[in-house]
Amino acid sequence: MIGDLVKGLATTVRYMFRKPITVQYPDVKRPVRERFKGRHELKRFENGMERCIGCSLCSA
Template structure:
């Protein structure tokens, strides 16, 4: 009984851990999974190739991907295809990170933004325009025009696993 009273008295005289949220924001942990972002290469091309592996890996069925073919006149990604439609329903998303793990090009990344609020259900569906990160300095917006049969990109070369 005295041990319980001692614990109560210690807690009573200690400083509270409450923070006033909008004015003061706590830093997130290293492994925190927040709002999704679709990444780009340095030259402005999108990393997403429209393979829909992220949608297949999503246990909540929150991701919808529709692919289309790249052309020399309109190139969005370095591959043969790109995601013409990419949508994430944030009301269904459980922020597990399986989409990030499944992506072969590391196009989808769960960032550290945790301030997600919606006025209606339609605002909770993040489209490709909302998810794509801005173009880096020196890059071009997509679609880009490329010479026929020639495609150059600033993507790191793959290493041979036998090396």
């Protein structure tokens, strides 16, 4: 019983000094990746026709 308690406390102490993984989202934003292309949107030609690339975005 005491061994289990010591084992649990050792785990707690080990994780206490690590850098937290959680991001406080509204306050701290994640960095944007270099290859990020932006939001998906349906592109159109100047005459109004859809520029279809077969992504099925128009059906959603």
